[in-house]
Amino acid sequence: MNFQNSVFLRAAVLTTIIFALGVWFGLWVGDEKVSQLQNTISDLQENINEAELQFLFLDITESNISCNYLISTANRLGEETTSMASEVDKYENAQKVDDAAFKALKKTYTITLIRDWLTLEKIKQSCNGSYTIVLYFYSNKQCDKCQDQGIVLSYLKEKLGNEVLIFALDGDIDLGIIKALRESYVIYEYPTVVVNGKAYHGYQDLANLTEIMCGFNQDLEIC
Amino acid sequence: MELEAIGLLAMMYFMLYCSILWILVYFDNKKQIRLDPTPLHKPLLSIVIPVYRNDTVEAIRRAITSALEQDYPQKEVIIAWNGPEEKENLAVCKEYETQGLIKFVSTTTQGKAAAINEALKIMSGELFCCLDADSYFKQNAVNCMVGYFNEPLMGAVTSSMKVHQPKNWLQKIQWVEYIFAIYLRRMMSFMNCLYVIPGPGSMYRTSLIKELGGFDEHNLTEDMEIAFRIQKAGYKIANSANAYVDTIAPSRFMPLIKQRIRWYAGFYDNMRIYKGMVINPKYGSLGMFILPTSVAWIAIVLISLAKVISDFIVSASYPIRTISLVGFDLDLFIKSIYKSIYFEPTYITYFAIIFTIMAVTVIYLGLKVAKEKVDFRKKYPHYSLYFITYSFLIGLFWIFALSYILVRGKRKDWIKW
Numbered sequence: 001m002n003f004q005n006s007v008f009l010r011a012a013v014l015t016t017i018i019f020a021l022g023v024w025f026g027l028w029v030g031d032e033k034v035s036q037l038q039n040t041i042s043d044l045q046e047n048i049n050e051a052e053l054q055f056l057f058l059d060i061t062e063s064n065i066s067c068n069y070l071i072s073t074a075n076r077l078g079e080e081t082t083s084m085a086s087e088v089d090k091y092e093n094a095q096k097v098d099d100a101a102f103k104a105l106k107k108t109y110t111i112t113l114i115r116d117w118l119t120l121e122k123i124k125q126s127c128n129g130s131y132t133i134v135l136y137f138y139s140n141k142q143c144d145k146c147q148d149q150g151i152v153l154s155y156l157k158e159k160l161g162n163e164v165l166i167f168a169l170d171g172d173i174d175l176g177i178i179k180a181l182r183e184s185y186v187i188y189e190y191p192t193v194v195v196n197g198k199a200y201h202g203y204q205d206l207a208n209l210t211e212i213m214c215g216f217n218q219d220l221e222i223c
Numbered sequence: 224m225e226l227e228a229i230g231l232l233a234m235m236y237f238m239l240y241c242s243i244l245w246i247l248v249y250f251d252n253k254k255q256i257r258l259d260p261t262p263l264h265k266p267l268l269s270i271v272i273p274v275y276r277n278d279t280v281e282a283i284r285r286a287i288t289s290a291l292e293q294d295y296p297q298k299e300v301i302i303a304w305n306g307p308e309e310k311e312n313l314a315v316c317k318e319y320e321t322q323g324l325i326k327f328v329s330t331t332t333q334g335k336a337a338a339i340n341e342a343l344k345i346m347s348g349e350l351f352c353c354l355d356a357d358s359y360f361k362q363n364a365v366n367c368m369v370g371y372f373n374e375p376l377m378g379a380v381t382s383s384m385k386v387h388q389p390k391n392w393l394q395k396i397q398w399v400e401y402i403f404a405i406y407l408r409r410m411m412s413f414m415n416c417l418y419v420i421p422g423p424g425s426m427y428r429t430s431l432i433k434e435l436g437g438f439d440e441h442n443l444t445e446d447m448e449i450a451f452r453i454q455k456a457g458y459k460i461a462n463s464a465n466a467y468v469d470t471i472a473p474s475r476f477m478p479l480i481k482q483r484i485r486w487y488a489g490f491y492d493n494m495r496i497y498k499g500m501v502i503n504p505k506y507g508s509l510g511m512f513i514l515p516t517s518v519a520w521i522a523i524v525l526i527s528l529a530k531v532i533s534d535f536i537v538s539a540s541y542p543i544r545t546i547s548l549v550g551f552d553l554d555l556f557i558k559s560i561y562k563s564i565y566f567e568p569t570y571i572t573y574f575a576i577i578f579t580i581m582a583v584t585v586i587y588l589g590l591k592v593a594k595e596k597v598d599f600r601k602k603y604p605h606y607s608l609y610f611i612t613y614s615f616l617i618g619l620f621w622i623f624a625l626s627y628i629l630v631r632g633k634r635k636d637w638i639k640w
Binding site for chain 1: 232235236239240243244247248251414512541544545548549552554555558567568569570571573574577
């Protein structure tokens with residue numbers, strides 16, 4: 001019995017060591033990925049800062065050749081946003097453990113996204129930008145149709161490229177600005193899609209969204 | 224942390240613990256694995272071969288010949304005919320009987336247990352061995368087992384079963400499975416916690432089995448039931464890694480399913496009958512470790528199967544959903560497939576690597592215990608088929624077995640085995 005007890009104990013010690021290494025590995029790769037995502041977000045933040053600065057400078061100097069420049073900045077920002085959003089989205093889907101570092105990152109990401117949106121909104125208004133701005137409010141908790149809505153929006157983004165800028169915002173994130181946006185657009189269900197400032201509640205299929213977007217801009221490829 | 228992640232981690236810990244334990248037991252007993260005790264004396268041995276009308280003439284002859292050819296000084300071979308008579312097979316048995324080579328008993332009661340019980344009435348061996356007609360002894364299997372009975376409390380000794388010349392993929396998977404079982408049974412023997420005495424080739428102390436009232440004729444797996452009864456009576460069960468018995472494994476899916484339903488439902492029945500032994504320190508490693516962990520393993524197999532299937536449906540549904548929502552668009556379709564197979568290293572990756580290493584180690588050790596050549600290159604179809612499909616198959620067998628348990632109600636003889 002002595003031998004048996006010791007085997008059970010030794011197995012437990014070895015298992016605990018190998019297991020702990022696995023958990024540590026999981027946390028380590030998670031941290032690595034989060035810091036990689038943080039870098040991506042920081043890069044975007046810098047570019048937003050730069051865009052805001054350009055906007056301010058051109059606003060003060062009232063230079064009218066500036067709009068082309070601003071629009072190209074807007075396009076670049078839009079592309080960066082799309083790639084960052086897809087990175088965060090993929091990581092969120094792959095990661096089974098919901099860790100604190102990622103939660104903090106998601107907040108920074110959301111704030112960056114909103115700043116980005118506001119900057120692009122400002123540029124659009126000042127320079128009569130033709131691009132359509134879509135805010136997409138989703139929830140990871142209780143939303144049967146959010147995945148479908150995501151698919152439809154990805155398809156439109158794929159088709160229209162820089163003509164449409166989509167900002168996907170997680171409505172469950174505990175941030176003052178998200179609460180303010182939810183109140184402002186009277187969001188009571190997910191998904192909700194806001195196209196050029198007008199809110200459409202519930203799932204919007206491809207036909208609906210096409211009609212909505214064409215209502216704002218007849219020149220779009222899908223119209 | 225989510226509940227799902229905690230559950231997954233607990234499962235990984237448990238699986239890791241079991242794998243490490245069996246590897247440690249191997250290295251603790253490395254020198255004894257091949258050693259069988261030398262018999263103090265060689266008592267009369269009865270070899271019982273239950274024959275059923277479905278057995279082929281060729282198989283019956285091979286089984287009888289292998290029994291007669293055992294180089295053991297005092298032995299008798301008893302053919303126990305089971306079930307309704309059938310001309311051709313019966314003639315083969317009678318032929319051996321008239322030559323005075325075997326004794327012959329028969330019973331019309333169906334089931335192997337009834338046949339062996341009938342043989343018990345006439346046998347004179349101090350020890351007896353059972354051999355199914357679809358199995359046969361290799362070399363001098365019986366000599367390797369007799370020495371274990373030097374110990375007065377030894378109730379039974381199990382053989383090491385191998386799949387006879389695996390031909391198709393199903394048999395190849397079972398070949399690896401049996402190698403793994405040989406390893407596990409030998410390790411369980413060191414820990415004194417064997418709870419199955421496989422039908423073919425195992426040896427029993429005749430007086431004990433008679434005292435215990437013979438085999439249970441109403442049990443689906445009488446060989447497992449007798450193992451529980453032997454242990455409950457305070458006797459031991461050992462395994463010899465040198466006593467090889469070859470058996471013909473089912474080559475088609477339906478007979479295999481049927482066999483497994485019987486095995487697993489039999490396990491369920493016996494666990495119910497002997498539930499008092501589970502988590503009972505009186506029965507040592509058997510009660511405290513093997514029986515509770517066996518139940519846990521079944522749960523793990525079923526949970527994993529459900530998880531794999533649901534994950535697969537979710538992944539596969541994404542590209543399909545995309546087509547249904549926006550129509551077919553090649554670019555988008557490729558992207559959606561990429562999204563559904565997106566890989567990000569997590570702790571699961573680490574454990575997947577660790578478990579692969581463990582599995583390869585255990586199979587390697589199994590091959591050494593079973594005296595098989597370690598030829599991963601030559602037998603790669605066996606191993607890859609085993610690794611890819613085995614856990615699915617076990618899950619599937621359990622689903623069938625549990626469904627059978629649910630629908631059979633009180634009619635225990637619902638399926639004719």
